[in-house]
Amino acid sequence: MREFLRDMGIGINSLIAGEGAAVSQLAELSGVPVAELRRGTPRTSDGQVWFAGNCFPAARVGGRKVRGCLDCLKGQPGLRGIWPLPFVTICPEHNRPLVTLWTIQDKLDRHDVTRRLPDLDLAPEGRPEPRDPSKFDLWWLDRLEGNTAFDHWLDQFDLHASAQFCLELGRAAIATTVPKWRALRDDEQWWPADVGFRLCTGGEEALRVALADLQHLMGRPEEGPRKIFGGLHDLLAADLCPKELRPFQSILRQHILKTWPLAPGDEVLGEPVLRRESISLSALA
Template sequence: MKPYLPPLEDESLLSWVNRFALFQCGMKMEDFLRMISLPQQDLFIGRESVFPKLAAVFGVPAEELKACSHFQVSGRLYGYRGEVFFREFLVRNRPTYCPACLLSDIEAGRNGLRVGAARIGWMFDPVRTCQHHNVPLVRARKATTNGMKVDVSYLSPNPADLKRILLSSVNRKPSGLQKYVEERLEGSKGPTWMDSQQIDLASRATEMLGACVEFGAHANLLKLTEDDWDRAGQVGFEFTSKGEEGIREGLGHIFRKLQKGTAQSGPQGIFGKLYQWAQFKKTDKPIGPFKGILREYILDTLPLEPGTMLLGTAVDRTRRHSVASLASKYAIHPQTITHALRKSGLLQPLYVETDRRCTVEARLAEDLIEKLIRTVPVKQIPSYIDCTRTHARLLVEAGILNPVIAAQDNTSGRYKGVDSRDLDQLIAQMRQFGKPVERPGLGMASVGDAAHALHAPTTDIVTLLLDRKLDNVELLPSTLKFRSVLVDPKEVAIKLGVQTGETGVTISNTAKELGVHLDVVRFLLQAQSDEGRPVLKTCGQYRHMGIMRDLVDPDSLDVFKKYYRKLSEIEGFWVRDPGRLRSELATKGIQPMWDPDLAGAEFYRASDL
């Protein structure tokens, strides 16, 4: 049919057919379609048979017509240019237009037609603002036809009505989501996460996330206006354009914004319409990758038991625990759980017991509670590993044994105890090497006895064992636990650097044995016998309080006690009158071996007595 009527810029095929019918035949589009035997529904749907038929009438290639229209790909799938989407992405039976564009078309009167032209972009759901005039599109709230016939009456409105609409319109720019959709339909690349899926799935996820962030998770979506959905697209795109990280950020906004009455509810109570949209689908239409991100976020924030169905898939393991879920799992009073989590730092001080959003990492929490169940109080450690109370205290203070909860305050009771597994492991590590024996070898001593003899910390000897730095180690039966490990005090002394030479008697112990002051022992170490030999000898040194101190040779001490007597040890000594015995000895010509004023005590030769 001639003359040829070209399409306007971005004009849809439906609009082009409407203008063609008016221009060529002066008839309505429905009459024109009936004349050329083309069912309205075929044009409405975009069936493949429409394009060659119209091509013959229009005198243009079918592909040129197809570029102006959506087309049916399969039952529910449609396409436009290089994109494929579900039919819900289209608003074919809900008249949509820009009042400024239609007014401009009518006033221009191209080809003698005072009719408006519909733009192809108007038929896509996220497009709600005219990119040329920056005004909201007018879109019917409900469908004006049942899909069997096409309504184009909105393209021939009263110009006065259009002007009135424009006067009340606000000025706004297209949302980020709309710009993304328009550019993608033109073949441009956008954010990677959005481009990785069907355009309609990315768009719907963006709008749903934005609506729940902006208007609340439990907002009535049916009451949202086109302006509200435009705002939802703008807000949602701020998150979805940043991919998974951005989406989780958006979900975090919803999670932290407590809805009335939802503190004790689960995923549906917190995420509301967003959760319902993903969980309770009425069709087999997919949600897209957003569903997986939402599921992972829920698993990372809320306590869900294994086996729970979440967004179509069973939960394999619990990732987060609340106090209630831990109390139920381990049959422990919630208050005990709360104290343990708080003291360990896993739970914030401002925790609200009834708020299910207050959760802790499941693995850490379960490890803690299981340790708490196995806890051995500090006062029971001696009986558990067969050591002294002092040894138990020192092992804890040195960090060789760690409390179940390393709290900074004055924690008491089970919280300050030690995991029985740690106690068993300590004994096992102490016994990790060594020679099994039935009875102690010559000179061998238990860890506690060796520490006492060397005046060395028990924990230092235990550390040598744990670090495998001792060569001579004997192992008694394991039933003796802490006392089952024997060490060589001489080797320990050398490895710790606490002693040189031979093992001897400390000056303080020598003083106790002789019943004298420490200074007396120091004098005797310098004194000589009648033969000019030292009276007491040193055999080595040991470290005490960071200072190397002399050790008295045990043999020389025994010799001294054999050949010398202190005044108080001589028969006839009377405490109330020591001078009487001293005078009797002097009368017999028996004098002290050394000047008492210098020695600090009175010693006599046993041979003189």
């Protein structure tokens, strides 16, 4: 592939980055309409990846492990632009969980489907069992298409930030019933984001109730917010919390201030406590 692109005058790095000129050249060679190719090709710029009008951190897209749907590859060889996106765990066409196709370090070689496809087992018995898309799956894919048919509270926020919040909120909720030391199986990876999504369905007020319930289930106030909320706390306590996550940071911070016996001099999610809040008896129960 490397030699072919060089012979055709297509810049390898430009194509990997999804730059318009390189994609147009490839469309002309392949006979695929350029609009269709651009729509399905992630575009990388300044550490970010753009796909279908949505922005994702480049570090969260793709990587050495190339995932895909075996049904799609059986019907029409070629990688789909949606497969490397974070939080995509199922093929929207076949309801088949995505699997790791191969693991390759080189950025170009990992996309060389023609070279690697013969080594894949595409037999029906080798494919994972299909599953129904979760509520989170349907919402996520709907948002990628630019639709907001769900009319969900999360629709007002950045897509990737909302999904991150759902994932960590769901992990915290699952930890009330599943030991933290037990890693989720591959066929369970969709579960945390869906749990978090459902907890957000009722909007901010319902979310505050869910946070209080988690707090009571996970331990005692003296154990501290990080002990209770785990990865959710770490996500929102980052020194440089992205602006897209700040609405969720504000909600969790206000919850902690109102339900923990904190005093001036303490710090909550990277910000100092300026005054002691009144704590309800039910919060300390």
